[in-house]
Amino acid sequence: IAMIEALRNAIACGGFELFFQPQVTLRTREVSGAEALLRWRRDAQTVETPDRFIPLAEETGLIIALGEWVLRAACAEGQRWNVAGRRLKIAVNVSAHQLRRDDFVGSVEGALRESGLPGELLELELTESALLSEHADIVRRLQQLRELGVSIAIDDFGTGYSSLAYLRRLPIDTLKVDRQFVRDLEPERGGRPIAAMIVQIAKALGLRVVAEGIETQFQREELLLLECELGQGFLFFRPLECDAFRELIGIGS
Ligand code: G
Ligand code: G
Numbered sequence: 001i002a003m004i005e006a007l008r009n010a011i012a013c014g015g016f017e018l019f020f021q022p023q024v025t026l027r028t029r030e031v032s033g034a035e036a037l038l039r040w041r042r043d044a045q046t047v048e049t050p051d052r053f054i055p056l057a058e059e060t061g062l063i064i065a066l067g068e069w070v071l072r073a074a075c076a077e078g079q080r081w082n083v084a085g086r087r088l089k090i091a092v093n094v095s096a097h098q099l100r101r102d103d104f105v106g107s108v109e110g111a112l113r114e115s116g117l118p119g120e121l122l123e124l125e126l127t128e129s130a131l132l133s134e135h136a137d138i139v140r141r142l143q144q145l146r147e148l149g150v151s152i153a154i155d156d157f158g159t160g161y162s163s164l165a166y167l168r169r170l171p172i173d174t175l176k177v178d179r180q181f182v183r184d185l186e187p188e189r190g191g192r193p194i195a196a197m198i199v200q201i202a203k204a205l206g207l208r209v210v211a212e213g214i215e216t217q218f219q220r221e222e223l224l225l226l227e228c229e230l231g232q233g234f235l236f237f238r239p240l241e242c243d244a245f246r247e248l249i250g251i252g253s
């Protein structure tokens, strides 16, 4: 209960922050975009990561207001990079609860309009479970987002219980290889066939593929052999505070 109150206050009083994890071209390590990751600065000492509060925000419905804030803050920051001459795509995590609402497309449109960010520079990351229902409303919403130029990524690909059938039916642009499959690329773990299959599915369907959670040079090299071109992970960069990310891409604050 105390945590719900604290969460509600933080939403009202601006207690949240976005961190940005660079996405890179694996071959050159060049920054090609960023994933926005939510952080809750509870006090001077404690920064909470989403695993600790997103489930509660979803149970209480606070995720809607919080998700709106994330969208607006991310679009505003992405536009800042854009006007400074860095046209980087910004990826934003979206909860299934947000996608289920019929005002979701309107709120994305609002965030784009307010910030001036071109839709082409926004990617929304959805989990397989958010798309599981393949409900007509969900499909239509994804199509409307695409009409705004916004792209759709499937986060944690391969970890859900969904069939592959939806891949062909939904307007999807990107698959994100879950970090468990990247971890299994280490020697002796035998993960190469699975990772290879995911990359090939993506390529066969004409989708971009982004590997997550790359921590070692060995994993990077394996992914390059599989012809996976994009990735993110601690090997390259941890999620960075806003100013640090700006500095990285060479724009002043
Ligand atoms: O930032 P971190 O690596 O701790 O993220 C943990 C989980 O929280 C990931 O699954 C990520 O997708 C999710 N997450 C991070 N930021 C957001 C956000 O803004 N909204 C939602 N719904 N989930 C987020
Ligand atoms: O589910 P999603 O992909 O949105 O989760 C992103 C989460 O992964 C964030 O919490 C981020 O901090 C974390 N993360 C990013 N890079 C790495 C990595 O190389 N290793 C591990 N273990 N976690 C990572």
Ligand code: MN
Residues within 6 Å of the ligand: 035, 093, 125, 155
């Ligand atoms: Mn994600």
Ligand code: NA
Residues within 6 Å of the ligand: 155, 156, 157, 176, 178, 179, 212
């Ligand atoms: Na993921």
